[in-house]
Amino acid sequence: MSQFVYVTYIRTTPKKLWHALTDTEFQRKYWFGMHQECDWTKGSSWKMLFEDGRVADAGTILESDPPHRLVIQWQHELMSELKAEGVSRCTYEIEATGSATKLTVTHVIDAEGSKFIAAVSGGWPSILSSLKSLLETGEAMPADIRPPKKG
Amino acid sequence: MSMDAVFRALADQSRRKLLDRLHNKNGQTLGELCEGLAMSRQAVTKHLRILEEANLVATQKRGREKLHFINPVPINDITERWIGKFERGRLATLSDLKRALEDK
The missing domain is CATH 1.10.287 (Helix Hairpins)
Known part of the structure; x- marks a missing residue:
């Protein structure tokens, strides 16, 4: 099994954080320009898309308890090596803790030494820092964390 | 969750060593983290608490075990x-x- 657990404290409310995680326009601001298509109810299909419409990842909502808990069955779709590792499970837990809201992201897959988990674990800290900045200051981190375009 | 707490937690060689160990192998129990270290179990517990308070370590219960993850x-x-x-x-x-x- 491969797993990571990332935690961030954001000065916002659980409701606003849930909205930021599930709203398409909000996602585009902090998720490398990507967005997700889903109606966020249990059993509904879920997709992560690039700006150009290509599907990067796809899956199903396993649990949805707004604004507390969301579990996504998540499979990579583009690179065959990562797709072959099968489905992963991503869990968001949202807890009010005094002045801030605690967001815990747990991502787990059965495969040992998973390349998928290694790949997504590198992206999450930037996404979470940007989400925090967006909710606390109204501005996302500049998107220069993306690889530069060939010019 | 202050940035001061993060810098304070990082300003200690033993705590950086614990983070390195979690970076090499994520999701370890206290027992695993203590293995091969010249530190008492109590000292490791104390360092882990400081790291957790600084949000540099996150924990999860799995059955009766508490696993530590680098954050x-x-x-x-x-x-x-x-x-x-x-x-x-x-x-x-x-x-x-x-x-x-x-x-x-």
Whole structure:
């Protein structure tokens, strides 16, 4: 099994954080320009898309308890090596803790030494820092964390 | 969750060593983390508590075990705040240089 657990404290409310995680326009601001298509109810299909419409990842909502808990069955779709590792499970837990809201992201897959988990674990800290900045200051981190375009 | 707590937690060799061990193998129990270390179990427990309070370590219960995970998000916040700025300046300078050279 491969797993990571990332935690961030954001000065916002659980409701606003849930909205930021599930709203398409909000996602585009902090998720490398990507967005997700889903109606966020249990059993509904879920997709992560690039700006150009290509599907990067796809899956199903396993649990949805707004604004507390969301579990996504998540499979990579583009690179065959990562797709072959099968489905992963991503869990968001949202807890009010005094002045801030605690967001815990747990991502787990059965495969040992998973390349998928290694790949997504590198992206999450930037996404979470940007989400925090967006909710606390109204501005996302500049998107220069993306690889530069060939010019 | 203050940045002071993050810097204080990182300003100790033993705690950095524990983070290195979690970086090499994530999701370890206290027992696993103590293996081969010249530190008492109590000292490791104390260091882990400081790391957890600084949000550099996150824990999860699995059955009766408590697993420790490295949480790089606060370090990324610091990177974005202190290094991102300089990086952006450097990238802008490089783009300007490229434009100036190519225009000749």
